[in-house]
Amino acid sequence: MRKSRLFNSAEILPNKKDILKHQGIPEEHTPSTRIQNILSEAIILFIGEAKPQWIRAQVSKSEFKAIYFGAGENFIENPLENIYSQSSHLALFALTVGLEISNKIENLFQQKEYALAAMLDSVASTAAENAVAKCEKLYEKLLEGTGETQTVLAYSPGYCGWHISGQKKLFDHLIPEQIGITLNNRFLMTPLKSVSGVLVAGPPKIHLFKNNFDFCRSCTDKSCTERMWKINHPEEKNSDIRRANGITTADFSQSSTG
Amino acid sequence: MELLLQISASLQQGDDSKVHELTSLALQQGHAPETILSDSLIAGMDVIGKQFRHHEIFLPDVLMAAKAMNAGLDLLKPLLQESGQIGLGKIVIGTVSGDLHDLGKNLVTIMLKGAGFEVIDLGKDVQPLAFVDTAISENATVIGMSALLTTTMPVMKSVVEILQERGLANSIKTIIGGAPLSDEYAREIGADAYAYDAANAVVKIKEMMGV
Numbered sequence: 001m002r003k004s005r006l007f008n009s010a011e012i013l014p015n016k017k018d019i020l021k022h023q024g025i026p027e028e029h030t031p032s033t034r035i036q037n038i039l040s041e042a043i044i045l046f047i048g049e050a051k052p053q054w055i056r057a058q059v060s061k062s063e064f065k066a067i068y069f070g071a072g073e074n075f076i077e078n079p080l081e082n083i084y085s086q087s088s089h090l091a092l093f094a095l096t097v098g099l100e101i102s103n104k105i106e107n108l109f110q111q112k113e114y115a116l117a118a119m120l121d122s123v124a125s126t127a128a129e130n131a132v133a134k135c136e137k138l139y140e141k142l143l144e145g146t147g148e149t150q151t152v153l154a155y156s157p158g159y160c161g162w163h164i165s166g167q168k169k170l171f172d173h174l175i176p177e178q179i180g181i182t183l184n185n186r187f188l189m190t191p192l193k194s195v196s197g198v199l200v201a202g203p204p205k206i207h208l209f210k211n212n213f214d215f216c217r218s219c220t221d222k223s224c225t226e227r228m229w230k231i232n233h234p235e236e237k238n239s240d241i242r243r244a245n246g247i248t249t250a251d252f253s254q255s256s257t258g
Numbered sequence: 259m260e261l262l263l264q265i266s267a268s269l270q271q272g273d274d275s276k277v278h279e280l281t282s283l284a285l286q287q288g289h290a291p292e293t294i295l296s297d298s299l300i301a302g303m304d305v306i307g308k309q310f311r312h313h314e315i316f317l318p319d320v321l322m323a324a325k326a327m328n329a330g331l332d333l334l335k336p337l338l339q340e341s342g343q344i345g346l347g348k349i350v351i352g353t354v355s356g357d358l359h360d361l362g363k364n365l366v367t368i369m370l371k372g373a374g375f376e377v378i379d380l381g382k383d384v385q386p387l388a389f390v391d392t393a394i395s396e397n398a399t400v401i402g403m404s405a406l407l408t409t410t411m412p413v414m415k416s417v418v419e420i421l422q423e424r425g426l427a428n429s430i431k432t433i434i435g436g437a438p439l440s441d442e443y444a445r446e447i448g449a450d451a452y453a454y455d456a457a458n459a460v461v462k463i464k465e466m467m468g469v
Contacts, residue, residue, distance in 0.1 A: 035319070112325050114322075118321055158408070
């Protein structure tokens with residue numbers, strides 16, 4: 001059964017440090033007043049323009065096996081097969097922060113408001129990461145009461161050996177078009193600030209793997225390291241912002257060489 | 259401070275209103291448009307580019323300076339076109355077909371314009387032939403291609419192949435950029451260069467064009 005839900009923009013609003021980090025500004029650097037003003041303006045624009053929502057559908061392992069196989073282009077050696085086969089629950093998901101944000105960013109560039117456009121892009125990208133973390137939490141909460149400690153993590157096509165062409169079957173099953181997300185023949189999602197994948201629930205240890213697969217060498221994300229560190233250090237689990245949740249915005253999730 | 263230096267300083271501060279005002283004043287005082295372009299605007303952006311490469315300033319600073327550069331360039335461009343000055347060279351740029359990610363391409367365009375290049379931005383979802391045909395019709399010497407999807411990277415190879423088939427690979431150089439790309443991939447498809455970011459794209463294109 002498919003469930004969809006709207007988020008309030010404020011629910012996924014990133015903190016300022018994370019946005020500035022996305023802009024390449026190191027944490028120890030204090031940005032100028034002008035940059036801080038641009039950041040504040042971008043946040044206000046995001047709150048006004050973003051229309052975040054997500055859709056999910058629970059799937060069985062056998063259903064997911066067929067979806068995951070996709071067009072048969074996954075790396076033979078990959079961690080996700082082992083992870084999902086040990087899961088207790090699986091749910092396909094897709095989320096977007098909305099088309100309006102992408103349009104606004106484009107308009108700002110056309111108006112030569114480059115710094116604000118790029119800052120808004122960073123706000124939206126970071127917010128999409130937060131939205132994934134929010135979806136993980138919501139699914140985890142839904143599964144509370146199953147008796148076991150469940151850790152939910154998201155995995156996306158284009159990452160961890162799951163070939164990006166896997167988007168096709170995922171879309172066929174989930175139908176994210178219902179919330180306005182479409183896929184082109186190159187497996188690009190529109191709106192751009194969208195993420196799709198599978199939420200894998202199970203005992204925390206199932207998410208641990210050695211990240212020395214062939215595709216890890218060319219991976220520019222590397223957030224699996226931080227995800228696994230957090231599993232091994234559960235006291236950090238409830239931190240407000242999970243910077244590295246392994247899934248980023250469409251900009252990044254679709255850029256993998258997987 | 260001398261007026262041309264003042265323009266450069268205002269540009270580096272990202273003060274677009276001031277750059278516009280001072281550029282207008284410089285023209286009134288009889289400074290040649292090409293001198294204002296090279297000694298004030300491009301000189302200012304050169305400083306910005308170096309500071310950015312050395313991590314002394316950050317992306318928003320560069321983009322504010324680029325906006326200021328545009329404020330001056332808007333006044334100079336009609337005059338430069340009249341006198342046939344088109345800057346350091348002409349580049350055709352775009353995000354390849356199937357791909358709609360254009361943030362990186364936009365940043366490269368801004369940086370190239372700031373460095374004094376004329377840039378024809380074809381936008382996103384650009385077909386291989388459009389790159390080549392535009393480069394020929396506009397007499398451009400470089401094609402810049404951006405991709406963020408692994409599935410759209412092969413489009414870049416098509417562009418290189420079309421140039422090779424038409425015997426244009428020596429006269430029209432190609433440069434590629436985007437998250438999944440690398441020097442290795444550029445070599446593999448026969449592209450002339452790969453740039454890892456916008457500032458690096460300016461450096462690589464200058465090298466390719468010998469300017």
